[in-house]
Amino acid sequence: MKWSDLFGRVKCVVIGMIHVKALPGSPLGCLKMSQIIEEACREARIYRDAGLDGVTVENMHDVPYSLSPGPEVTACMTSVCAAVRSVCPSVPVGVQILSAANQQALAVALASGAHFIRAEGFVFSHVADEGLVHACAGELLRYRKNVGADDILIFTDIKKKHSSHALTSDVSVAETARAAEFFLSDGLVLTGISTGALTDPQELIEVSRAVSLPVLIGSGVTVENVDRYLGASGLIVGSHFKEGGVWSNPLSARRVGDFMTQMRRLRG
Template identity: 65%
Template sequence: MKFLQLFGKVKPAIIGMVHARALPGTPGGRLPISSIVEEACLEAEIYKDAGIDGLIVENMHDVPYSLCIGPEVTAAMTAICAAVRQTCSRLPLGIQILSCANQQAMAVALASGLDFIRTEGFVFSHVADEGIVNACAGDLLRYRRQIGAEHVQIFADIKKKHSAHALTADVSVSETAKAAEFFLADGIVLTGAATGIQANTEELKEARDAVRIPVLIGSGVTLENLEDYVDANALIVGSYFKEGGHWSGRVDPERVNMFMDKTKQLRA
């Protein structure tokens, strides 16, 4: 599988989050691009030194998120991702652009030499705190082919956090996972109800039994519950790696090293 070509046979692969500081044009944007790039690269270095398996760059600090991001966000994320790629030339790297800017993320991935994107709203519509999000798989995969980025993998959130799924209450996690697989996602991502909230372990089992593509956990993994998720193909970890265990803090090298040490013990 493409996933194995990217991450090898380590299981679960650990993917750290680089939460770029608020970008120009967003309500919290105060820093010049050069400072944002420098901090992102410093955090990437911490992860790399700890033996992380991959990274995702995300504009998490751009709150409140918009369903119509401006070109300045795409341009800034390209500069940040290109610099992180230079810092971590051999690590699998991905990107997510909030909110639901999946085509823009694909374009940035191609321009910056990244390996994958994390998408929102891949299959089925839902109501997010930004508004109504409609499925994008058909348009996104056509766009990927159009720009020659078919090597960029797509890891798709299903029943994602910070969202109401009343519209699809009659569609189970396994059915949603199967739909994402049928619509050619390279992997699916399970989350808890919000950032930092752990995913349901029963849903992990349900999804793994339903599909043959990789299943990733996208929120709430900590040193204390790590063992609950060893059956996942990868764990995307953000909040736990930050100072105080909150997503808004800076990356804490001690937390990353402890987590990776325990991961290696579990793998052994």
């Protein structure tokens, strides 16, 4: 499956983030799975009704993140994603499991019928706040082949947020993008330095010129600045859709609606 086949457009695909409440076993976990699923589905309906092109389900509230999340995370995320799929049967659904649990995300996507994952650490090792994240492209794509999940797209962060890239400071973002393309990424995600931080529009230009892959903006997009990112294939929006623009706050139907009204105007 290709980008345009999945989303029905080449540019300015809008993907909303569903930040799943803290799962059982995580330090902040206090809700039953039924409550967690109910809230995820409520957000999915808001996105569906506003006309977003896709959603991504992520265990963002499971702080602090682990580089080896337990099997309960895979099981719980499968339940959440399956429920979201039932609410949004015609909306592409993605999965991200923190931190860098990319094989687990593929397994969840396969079991729940999701369409894509967002992967960290695809090429070039880096130091994240969770620890050292190693490149995983070789293992991840072989895993996808082995489990028969070739139709699930893998969008990969490059020079990702919440990380130090001193180890690869001699490798530009464009060179990193070319490496990810060579290693068969299905799309690239650019971000600012942290959740909600502005992505450098110049990096979008550099990377788009360097590769033929879809390039997504993964942080910092707002209704006020979205016109700076119209050259992107996709816009992943999370923090801006929340009350007060804070990722951990409840989803605001009004902010989602205002953003999509602006997008329809800009798309012409």
